[in-house]
Amino acid sequence: MNQRFEADYLIETALDPRRAAETMAGEQSSGTFLRLAGETDALKLRAAARVESLEELEARPAPSLPGAAGDCGQGWRRARVTLSWPLDTIGPSLPNLMSTVAGNLFELHAFSGLRLTDIRLPPAFAAAGPGPRFGIEGTRRLAGVGAGPLIGTIVKPSVGLSPAATADLVATLAGAGIDFIKDDELQSDGPACPFEDRARAVMRVINDHSDKTGKKVMFAFNLTGEVDEMRRRHDLIRDLGGTCVMVNLNSVGVSGFLALSRHAELPIHAHRNGWGYLSRHPALGWSYTAWSKIWRLAGADHMHVNGLANKFCEEDDSVIRSARAQLTPLWSDNPCIAMPVFSSAQTVLQPPETFRQLGSADLIYAAGGGILGHPDGPAAGVESLRAAWAAAMAGADLDDWARSHPPLARALAQARGITS
Incomplete structure (x- = not known):
């Protein structure tokens, strides 16, 4: 048949x-x-x-x-x-x-x-198809995070920082104990911040931090460009000791992404920017469940799924469906699972409901203001998110947990003040 x-x-x-x-x-x-x-x-x-x-x-x-x-x-x-x-x-x-x-x-x-x-x-x-070559297990190994979510952030401002200023920010975040950092999807290889200069400056900081502490922060460098450019940029990151690259899926298309993923020796962080024009009208376009299967098969190791109570128009039920889809095997003998990435206005408030609905902490939790905007600085921001996730996975009340975790208490007060 x-x-x-x-x-x-x-x-x-x-x-x-x-x-x-x-x-x-x-x-x-x-x-x-x-x-x-x-x-x-x-x-x-x-x-x-x-x-x-x-x-x-x-x-x-x-x-x-x-x-x-x-x-x-x-x-x-x-x-x-x-x-x-x-x-x-x-x-x-x-x-x-x-x-x-x-x-x-x-x-x-x-x-x-x-x-x-x-x-x-x-x-x-x-x-x-190549499928995800690293997925959850490989990402955890390279990031040195055996359990719980990878706590991450995005380089902000999105554009405008020089290579040196980007490296200074990365040094601050690495010192704060972060697991994962990514380029903004708008930052790739502009004259104001050339890719190679940024990559060398950032990896110098990451490698120095790794030599001192034994922890290598995973940084997803945005390779987006033409196929030869992406392959060349990938090889530079690999040779500098980097552990992740990033691609804007809708910008490079399936064939461009396949050309990179078949070449790649590092995890690929797949960004979905532009997703709204494929999905926002409920009677037109794609569901994320269907669309993301294409990119998982093509080799995406991480897939953005938005976040609960996000700054965009997507409802929470849709976000959870999207994340569950990444963790659902395509076949019993070849799961083709990607790591979901939660982002967009994420703070210490969302982990309990995210964990309750998803039933897993196999994810990257990327917060910008939730880390850099903490009243006591980025290290307290990272600590507060880890505490929020620890409470979520323990099934504990956030406020009860915060009584013995001051950075979480401060972050809760700040987040509730912003959302009230």
Whole structure:
């Protein structure tokens, strides 16, 4: 029996949903807007997509998106649909998988809403893609953090610091006991802060700190650029003794990311900036569960998932679903698990609920103001976050825990003052 891959969608249409789903299947496989002589029954049996399931939902009184075919008199009908395709049509190719499950169907006239909610792939994709080479275990080993979250932060201001000023900030954070630091996604290789100069200055500080303390801070350097540039930058970080690199996924695309990940010898911190234009409308785009599977297969070791009570528009339930997805194996013999990264206005307030809902501390917890803005300085900021996570994992009340952890008490008072 030929292997097939599947994709789930939420659709909205003025047509009969079954007819609309058949239109999707035809558009994304062997069909076109009219039957051609070459589209024989034998060819369709061999190559066509098919509708595996359809569950109709409650209709809407108005279309979610413009440009769809007119109202059929029954409102705008919604359904959950699963399509499948034979693997033989594309092989285990991630770029062509994206073209197939998320191609022209988003602009079909039949739909006033269409969202890709999940994908399921045969094991052939595991053999073809590099997958996360470090993931949770390798990241913990390189960062020297055996249990609990990696406490991290982002270089701020995002841009404007010189290489020397960046290194000075890293020295402060390393001295504060931090586990992980990352470039902001806006900082890569501008004339004001050239990549090589920044890398050498930062790694000098990190290596000196490691020589003195035995702890090497993991710094994710933003490599984003053209393929040859990214490979060259990766090799520089590797040769300087660095332990992590970072890429802006939407900026380099799947093929660019694959070209780097197949070359890489360091963990890849995958940043999702731009995610909102793929997801913000609930009737259009991707779910993070589906989208992130592509990048895990392509070799992402860390995946950003936003954070609870974040500064963006994403709801907490969506954040937790995204994080759980990173920790959910794709196959029993090849889990392809990435480490979720929580960020965006994270403080000492969110760890208890984050841990309760996720059920795991296998994550990077990145806080900017929650560390650098602590009333008693960055070291107290790091200590306060570690205490908040210790309380969360022990199932203890934060205020009770804070009675014996003064940095946490100060951070709680500050965070509540900001959010009140």
